[in-house]
Amino acid sequence: MEQAPFEGRDLNPILQDIGLAIHPPLLYLGYVGFSIAFSFAIAALIEGRIDAAWARWVRPWTLAAWMFLTAGIAMGSYWAYYELGWGGFWFWDPVENASLMPWLAGTALLHSAVVMEKRNALKIWTLLLAILAFSLSLIGTFLVRSGVLTSVHTFANDPARGVFILAILVVFIGGGLALFAWRAPLLKQGGLFAPISREGALVLNNLFLTTACLTVLVGTLYPLALEALTGEKISVGAPFFNLTFAPLFIPLMFAMPFGPLMAWKRGDILGAAQRLTVAFGAGIVAVAATFAVASQGSAWLAPFGIGLAFFVMMGAVTDIVERVGLFREPLSTVRRRGSGLPRSVWGTALAHFGVGVTLLGIVSVATWASERIVALKPSQTISLAGYDLTFDGLAQRAGPNYREAVARFTVREAGIPVGLMEPSKRDFASRTTTTTEAALMTRGVSQLYLSLGDTSGDGSISVRLYYKPNVLLIWLGAVAMAIGGGLSLSDRRLRVGAPKPAAKPAMLPAE
Amino acid sequence: MRRWAFVILIFALSIAGPVRAVQPDEVLKDATLEARARNLSRELRCMVCQNQSIDDSEAPLARDLRLLVRERLTKGDSDQQVLDFLVARYGEFVLLKPPFERHTLLLWGLPPLVLMGGLLGLWMRARRHSSPHQAPDALSEEEQRRLSTLVDPAARDH
Numbered sequence: 001m002e003q004a005p006f007e008g009r010d011l012n013p014i015l016q017d018i019g020l021a022i023h024p025p026l027l028y029l030g031y032v033g034f035s036i037a038f039s040f041a042i043a044a045l046i047e048g049r050i051d052a053a054w055a056r057w058v059r060p061w062t063l064a065a066w067m068f069l070t071a072g073i074a075m076g077s078y079w080a081y082y083e084l085g086w087g088g089f090w091f092w093d094p095v096e097n098a099s100l101m102p103w104l105a106g107t108a109l110l111h112s113a114v115v116m117e118k119r120n121a122l123k124i125w126t127l128l129l130a131i132l133a134f135s136l137s138l139i140g141t142f143l144v145r146s147g148v149l150t151s152v153h154t155f156a157n158d159p160a161r162g163v164f165i166l167a168i169l170v171v172f173i174g175g176g177l178a179l180f181a182w183r184a185p186l187l188k189q190g191g192l193f194a195p196i197s198r199e200g201a202l203v204l205n206n207l208f209l210t211t212a213c214l215t216v217l218v219g220t221l222y223p224l225a226l227e228a229l230t231g232e233k234i235s236v237g238a239p240f241f242n243l244t245f246a247p248l249f250i251p252l253m254f255a256m257p258f259g260p261l262m263a264w265k266r267g268d269i270l271g272a273a274q275r276l277t278v279a280f281g282a283g284i285v286a287v288a289a290t291f292a293v294a295s296q297g298s299a300w301l302a303p304f305g306i307g308l309a310f311f312v313m314m315g316a317v318t319d320i321v322e323r324v325g326l327f328r329e330p331l332s333t334v335r336r337r338g339s340g341l342p343r344s345v346w347g348t349a350l351a352h353f354g355v356g357v358t359l360l361g362i363v364s365v366a367t368w369a370s371e372r373i374v375a376l377k378p379s380q381t382i383s384l385a386g387y388d389l390t391f392d393g394l395a396q397r398a399g400p401n402y403r404e405a406v407a408r409f410t411v412r413e414a415g416i417p418v419g420l421m422e423p424s425k426r427d428f429a430s431r432t433t434t435t436t437e438a439a440l441m442t443r444g445v446s447q448l449y450l451s452l453g454d455t456s457g458d459g460s461i462s463v464r465l466y467y468k469p470n471v472l473l474i475w476l477g478a479v480a481m482a483i484g485g486g487l488s489l490s491d492r493r494l495r496v497g498a499p500k501p502a503a504k505p506a507m508l509p510a511e
Numbered sequence: 512m513r514r515w516a517f518v519i520l521i522f523a524l525s526i527a528g529p530v531r532a533v534q535p536d537e538v539l540k541d542a543t544l545e546a547r548a549r550n551l552s553r554e555l556r557c558m559v560c561q562n563q564s565i566d567d568s569e570a571p572l573a574r575d576l577r578l579l580v581r582e583r584l585t586k587g588d589s590d591q592q593v594l595d596f597l598v599a600r601y602g603e604f605v606l607l608k609p610p611f612e613r614h615t616l617l618l619w620g621l622p623p624l625v626l627m628g629g630l631l632g633l634w635m636r637a638r639r640h641s642s643p644h645q646a647p648d649a650l651s652e653e654e655q656r657r658l659s660t661l662v663d664p665a666a667r668d669h
Contacts, residue, residue, distance in 0.1 A: 088567070091562075194637070195633065195636075200637075203633060204633075207630065207633070210625075211622055211626045218622065222618045226614060233603070233604040234603050234604060234606070234614075234615065235556045235603075235604055235607050235609065237562065237564065237608065238553070238564070239553065239554050239608035240608045240609065240618075243608065373533050373535050374535050375535040375536075464533075
């Protein structure tokens with residue numbers, strides 16, 4: 001460009017949003033954080049020495065990266081939900097997949113590093129995961145920024161930059177994996193364990209998570225590879241991923257509450273199941289209740305999804321209850337044990353609880369979300385899920401760099417007004433584009449979602465109204481996971497040079 | 512300059528703009544038929560968009576396809592017939608869930624294959640470790656002698 005234009009075109013309007021401003025930095029902290037685990041892995045391979053201390057050093061970095069990645073994915077998902085205007089929270093878009101792959105690998109890494117730290121086993125596998133988590137972050141960068149894939153997220157890409165990223169990719173991934181292939185067989189394996197044990201449960205977790213990660217990778221790259229090899233064009237979209245992900249995640253989530261309840265080295269699955277009786281009960285009650293309430297021929301899978309979510313949540317609670325001896329021991333013992341419990345145990349329980357919460361949200365929305373698409377004239381009313389929305393009229397407003405037409409709706413529940421919803425359409429003069437701003441109304445953890453369409457000659461405006469039951473749980477669960485990671489990160493054993501807790505406060509410094 | 516043209520093109524394409532997707536005038540009177548149409552729309556790709564289904568997209572082509580799907584359904588086509596019709600017209604690219612065929616064998620097959628392989632590997636490993644083969648060998652005569660010297664200090668004098 002020889003001459004700079006007099007006036008720029010502004011940032012793409014759908015990117016002018018605080019939700020957008022926050023989520024990429026969080027994601028990048030996650031991606032970059034995995035580079036530290038990667039460096040540790042390379043160092044271990046070069047030195048040819050790896051032990052439990054290595055796992056302890058890597059853990060805080062992995063946890064921090066994982067936390068940021070979790071928060072970033074959740075923020076990004078919420079941004080897409082309210083900004084892209086059709087109320088979806090996950091599109092299986094290549095850019096989303098690019099963040100999901102390192103997340104899956106990172107989650108697997110977190111769990112296998114635990115085994116390595118405590119039991120000195122799974123060393124080579126953990127190294128491989130550390131290399132893969134960062135490699136997948138790099139692959140994601142390449143896919144997103146080189147323009148080889150089309151995505152609703154491609155806001156800026158450039159083939160020249162793609163070649164550069166590809167070169168980095170080859171050096172890091174190729175170098176890392178080559179070093180791994182050369183040096184890993186020389187490392188000593190250690191720590192035997194029975195298949196039914198905490199290690200065994202964590203290995204199973206790793207198997208499912210890495211398979212899920214592979215599914216995403218294959219699904220994202222397959223169309224590209226097929227076209228390059230045979231010229232055939234196919235699409236791999238949401239229906240494929242939904243179908244392949246469920247069979248992988250259902251067993252994973254079912255096994256999740258068992259893991260923390262099993263002993264290291266040799267566990268007792270019947271004992272664990274016995275201690276999970278309450279959780280099983282909660283799950284079964286949830287299944288039955290869902291069947292009873294949702295009689296209107298909804299998918300038969302939904303009640304089991306809800307049941308599984310309650311099982312997972314109660315399973316996490318059971319872990320804590322068992323450890324502190326609640327309902328078994330006197331309250332003073334419970335309190336003492338509770339305060340003595342390592343923070344990583346609380347973190348695990350909270351994060352696992354969050355998985356259940358997210359699942360509950362996803363199943364609810366997938367099954368019971370309802371929508372109305374109608375053309376409305378002023379003072380007409382639409383009803384959905386017990387709410388009545390009256391269209392009061394359109395008004396014009398000026399924003400900092402746009403003009404907007406705001407439609408005002410009064411929301412009533414059982415005749416009583418509960419608030420206003422003001423979806424709008426914005427005109428950005430500098431880019432001559434229009435965007436729709438959806439209006440959201442939160443009722444408990446559910447939301448009403450209203451977005452505007454075209455206005456027609458007779459003064460009516462087309463609107464899409466959705467009711468999203470329990471939708472906020474999807475992100476609240478993710479927040480719980482991230483906070484769980486933070487709690488785990490603040491665990492005493494990960495603090496550098498943290499002294500043993502003293503019985504009495506140490507001497508006061510001289511004043 | 513060409514590079515910039517490309518960047519601007521991508522920008523222009525990427526402006527999702529007002530996402531309207533299904534319009535009120537498209538909705539069919541028959542609720543079950545409409546539900547089928549919506550389900551089908553989610554399986555079909557809007558071919559001029561960036562990875563969106565025709566259900567989500569506001570592009571004119573997506574609207575045409577949505578109307579086409581509804582037209583076929585009202586004429587009494589089954590869901591599969593509608594899909595077949597669109598594939599015949601636009602190629603397999605239109606399906607967001609590719610069919611299970613020879614060229615998609617790896618796509619569908621790899622995840623279950625890896626999972627099964629992994630489970631099999633774990634099972635074999637578990638069997639190997641639990642076999643009686645693992646029991647340590649009996650001590651040799653030499654080891655026995657060394658052990659007894661260690662255990663019984665009196666034997667050291669011999």
